[in-house]
Structure formats: structure tokens, C-alpha cells
Amino acid sequence: MSNYYKNPLETTITIPNVEIVEGISYYNIKVTCYHNIEWTVSRRYRDFHDLHEKLINYSISRDLLPKKKVIGNTNMKFIEQRREDLQKYLQTIAHMMQKHMPLEFVEFLDFHKYDVIFVLQHLALDIFTNGEKYLIENDKKWSFTILELHAISTRLRLPCSQQELQDSKFDFSHILDFCSNLNSLTVIPTRKACELKDEFLHELVSPIGTSNILASTLNFELSPFTNVKILEFKGIVPMNVDSNARIRENCEIFIVNFTRAQNIQNILNPESIHNNSVTDEIWQKVHTVNFSYNDIWQLDKALNLVPKVENLTLDGNRLRTISNLRHLHKLNYLSLNNNLIEDLSNWFVELGNVQTLNLAGNKISSLKGLSRLRSIKSLDLSCNMIEKLDEIDEVANLPILEILGLNGNPLALEFDYRPKVLARFDDRCNEIILDNEKCSPSEIDKAMVLSALRKSKIG
Structure with a gap:
């Protein structure tokens, strides 16, 4: 993900080309950030004009935006000049407001979709406004995308941004409070509606939006979710979960579907793969496990990490036999539909x-x-x-x-x-x-x- 405030000088904003659709010119803006994270945004002149009207409130000169032209505005020479002028306009605004970009400018360039700080500011504002309603209406159940959780995990290691200090609506603590109040958490690749395994995996390995960011490359941790009893992963890479330690303490139902996980170790204790750890972390309260529609071909000793499991569902995997179940003394329900x-x-x-x-x-x-x-x-x-x-x-x-x-x-x-x-x-x-x-x-x-x-x- 982008992290603008960490390396603002390495962010470039250009308009490489213009598309004309039904007589309307769309200026394709390209934002490139540190580590070559980039995305595109398509805007017409009217969008620039609306943005500028808002930026005037931030002491931006009214004359900075290139003037509107009614006659001859489809002339290619004019369009090319307009492209250069609008590119210069965006670069000037970005330079002037390098330390504190207005929300309107952030959203105009889609920073709130791809940048750690601005994703979280957008999320914090939404939770500040609607968080209690979300918790009540959804019975303390919520879905986060991999990108959102990666942003949260990254922010845990960063100081407060200037925007947070100046306006409490954007405070990161709103997100942390919301996370700590959840009883049920679902992690998904993106917000796009998916039902089938192939659809989830396609979202996982496809660029997010117009960016070159892949959800499959983003790690995240779950430490803010201190009260989650139901944990569900759909179409993620289990080994990208940096830490399950806090969530293990209260989790009772653990669901992992539509992944490429080939064994139980990949799911229940992925930290051992990252850290070469030999310490097995027990999921003390888990009584229901559903690891359906993955690529599991082996039931390994990691099943001992859920010693109190009563219900185990492993439908739609690649199992030919069973093993390492004899020590699960409370197991009374086992589903192995659609295996081999x-x-x-x-x-x-x-x-x-x-x-x-x-x-x-x-x-x-x-x-x-x-x-x-x-x-x-x-x-x-x-x-x-x-x-x-x-x-x-x-x-x-x-x-x-x-x-x-x-x-x-x-x-x-x-x-x-x-x-x-x-x-x-x-x-x-x-x-x-x-x-x-x-x-x-x-x-x-x-x-x-x-x-x-x-x-x-x-x-």
C-alpha cells in the first residue's frame, strides 16, 4: 500500500493521457508512490472545477485552475494543452498542501482507497459517524477487507498523523474501539460480492481497483480484535496473518473457506512458518471448526491446537483419508463431504x-x-x-x-x-x-x- 506521509517527496501525480467518450474529455490521472505503488483516476473538467470550488476555502487562488472553454473544447491541440495545465494544477496543489492534504483533494485522487493513512481516515470518519449503528444493526458482526486490515496493522506501528491531531473525527482510536467491540469478524479480499472459490481467489490475485496492489501480498495482524468469538476467513492467504495470539484467547468458532491452504498447520499456526517457531499456540475455546473448500490433503498434528473442538467440517477439500483425530476427545460431528x-x-x-x-x-x-x-x-x-x-x-x-x-x-x-x-x-x-x-x-x-x-x- 501507499504511505504518502512517510515519503511525500516520492509521490508523483501526472496526467499521461486523455480519453474522449461521447464528446466528453476524461483526464486519466496517474498517482505513483513510494515502492512503485500506483493507481489511476479518471476525471472530467467539471470534476476539477467542483474540486477547485472546495479548495478555495483552503486559501487556494481562484485563478489557479485553467479556465473553462465552451467553443473548441474538443480540439486535440486544446485538449493536449488542457491536459498539461491540469497536470500542473494537481502538482501545484500537492506541493502546496504536502503536509496537510484536504479531504476533498485526497478523495479526488483516490488516496482514501489505496494509502494507509487516508484509508484509515476514511474508515475512522465512517465509524465515528455510523459505528454504533453498525454494531447494533449487525449484532456486533463486521467484515474487513485485507487492505483495511493491512492498513490497521501498519498504523499500529506509526505515530499519530497531523490530521488526527487536528480533527478528532479522524482519530485512529475510533477504529480500535470498534474492533474491540466486535464479536464476529470476517476477513475478505475485497468488497466485491463473491460466492464461489474461484471468484474469491480471482479477487485475491487481481489488482485492487485501478491500482497495482494485490491483496495476496498484504500481511495483517488481528491484535485489535480482543473480543471476537467467531472468526471467518474467506479467500485469503492464511500465512499472511502475522499474529493470531490475541484472538485465540476468546475465539469459539473458526471458519476458513476458499483458500489454497493444503494442511491444518497453514491455518491454525501460520506464525510458525514466519518465525520458524516450535511453540504451538492452543485455541483453547474453539468448539466449531469449518475449513471447507480449501486444498487440504492432509490432517496434520496441528489439529491438536483445537483440543476442545466438537464440530469439524472439512467439505470440498482433497482428503483421501483421515489422521490425527484420535486426540480430539470431544469431537462428535465430522463432515467430509466432497473429498476424494x-x-x-x-x-x-x-x-x-x-x-x-x-x-x-x-x-x-x-x-x-x-x-x-x-x-x-x-x-x-x-x-x-x-x-x-x-x-x-x-x-x-x-x-x-x-x-x-x-x-x-x-x-x-x-x-x-x-x-x-x-x-x-x-x-x-x-x-x-x-x-x-x-x-x-x-x-x-x-x-x-x-x-x-x-x-x-x-x-
Whole structure:
């Protein structure tokens, strides 16, 4: 991001070209700052005139702005001269007000979108005006962009700006107070509405607005958020989070979706990657974790950092098996929908107390290994590759199983599929909810007949 007040002399303002659209001349302004951060702004002469009328209140000479011309204003020679004059005008204003740029000039050049101090002044003013309303209307829940959090994190290491000292509306403390009052925080790449993973990742690696700033390159910390209980990351780079230490103390629900994270370590303890730290930080209060729609292919030992987790959702990743779950003694809900799972053997070693297990949308054809998951109450195996009715025997003797999902499997296409499946539960068939439907009396009757016939054949 730009940091104008840190290096004002390295900021240049030019108008490299003019575009004519439907007879109107638009002057394309280019702002270049320290470290080659740059962006463009398109303005017509009327915008310059409106700006100048406001700047007159700051003792700017009325004659400084080039005069308006009605006749011949589309002549290319005139437009080129006007471009040079307006460029000189902007450069003169910037030089005159180098130490204290008026808000109107800041917004005219979009500094409030790309510069650390001016982004925060804009945000502080909004919070000063509307902060209490935001907290009440949104139940203390708020979304910050990566750029906003990067600006906040940078400002924590800087002294007060002149603007803050002169006008309390722009005080950084308004932002810090707002952050400390939030119960729920969501971090997103930009304000553009996204729903799909590809959309979030596109925003992450695309230039922000008209600038050359990439959200994927911006680090940030979360130390101002001292009371957040629900933390949600959408489409960010988890390893760009410099510190989770303060937020760990109170966080209860942790959601990370639509990232390129490949393992749990990348998400739960990214500081160890930055600092080569061997100190593992425990998320003491987290009971719900949702790391869906990432690129996770391995459940590593970092899961031990959430020892009290009860609900774990890992849908839409690249998992083929599970590991490092055996020490999560409170885990009772596990969702692994839409992964790459084929083999369930030995899963009982990892899943001691899980009551709900969702495995829809995988590549499962055999249920071998599920017979020892005796705590399971709800099991979703829909949209897999189960063909053989005998596979149901692996789960038919689970003593407290009540809910079973099998629709979307080849098996579900068989004639009398429901009674045949229910028959495998023998006397318990009337207790089973199959594919979200309770058994009808006729299905139960048919299932009991099929069960009796099967027993007689076995006997």
C-alpha cells in the first residue's frame, strides 16, 4: 500500500493521457508512490472545477485552475494543452498542501482507497459517524477487507498523523474501539460480492481497483480484535496473518473457506512458518471448526491446537483419508463431504466418539471399517459408488444408528431399494430414517418379510 506521509517527496501525480467518450474529455490521472505503488483516476473538467470550488476555502487562488472553454473544447491541440495545465494544477496543489492534504483533494485522487493513512481516515470518519449503528444493526458482526486490515496493522506501528491531531473525527482510536467491540469478524479480499472459490481467489490475485496492489501480498495482524468469538476467513492467504495470539484467547468458532491452504498447520499456526517457531499456540475455546473448500490433503498434528473442538467440517477439500483425530476427545460431528475418500478401513482408530459422520460425494464403494464406529447416530453416504446391498451389513449392527443417507449411489437405483436396505436392520428397521424419510408401514412390512427370508436362508 501507499504511505504518502512517510515519503511525500516520492509521490508523483501526472496526467499521461486523455480519453474522449461521447464528446466528453476524461483526464486519466496517474498517482505513483513510494515502492512503485500506483493507481489511476479518471476525471472530467467539471470534476476539477467542483474540486477547485472546495479548495478555495483552503486559501487556494481562484485563478489557479485553467479556465473553462465552451467553443473548441474538443480540439486535440486544446485538449493536449488542457491536459498539461491540469497536470500542473494537481502538482501545484500537492506541493502546496504536502503536509496537510484536504479531504476533498485526497478523495479526488483516490488516496482514501489505496494509502494507509487516508484509508484509515476514511474508515475512522465512517465509524465515528455510523459505528454504533453498525454494531447494533449487525449484532456486533463486521467484515474487513485485507487492505483495511493491512492498513490497521501498519498504523499500529506509526505515530499519530497531523490530521488526527487536528480533527478528532479522524482519530485512529475510533477504529480500535470498534474492533474491540466486535464479536464476529470476517476477513475478505475485497468488497466485491463473491460466492464461489474461484471468484474469491480471482479477487485475491487481481489488482485492487485501478491500482497495482494485490491483496495476496498484504500481511495483517488481528491484535485489535480482543473480543471476537467467531472468526471467518474467506479467500485469503492464511500465512499472511502475522499474529493470531490475541484472538485465540476468546475465539469459539473458526471458519476458513476458499483458500489454497493444503494442511491444518497453514491455518491454525501460520506464525510458525514466519518465525520458524516450535511453540504451538492452543485455541483453547474453539468448539466449531469449518475449513471447507480449501486444498487440504492432509490432517496434520496441528489439529491438536483445537483440543476442545466438537464440530469439524472439512467439505470440498482433497482428503483421501483421515489422521490425527484420535486426540480430539470431544469431537462428535465430522463432515467430509466432497473429498476424494475411497477407503474407510481402520477409521475406528481415529473416530472414538463421533455421532454424526457425513461422507457424501466421495468415491466410497466399500463400507468395510464402519462396523466398529459404535457411537454413530447419523451417517450420510449419499452420492458415492456403493453398488452391493451386502455393504449395508457393515453399518446395520451399529447400535444407535438412526439416520442413514444412501441416495445417489448405484444401489439406490435397485427395485425396492428402500425395503431391501431396511431389511438389513432386522427388528430395528422401523427406527431408521433413510434418505431423510421415515419408513412407511408398507416399507416396514416388506422389510420384515425380506429380513425373515434372509434369516431362513442363512439358517
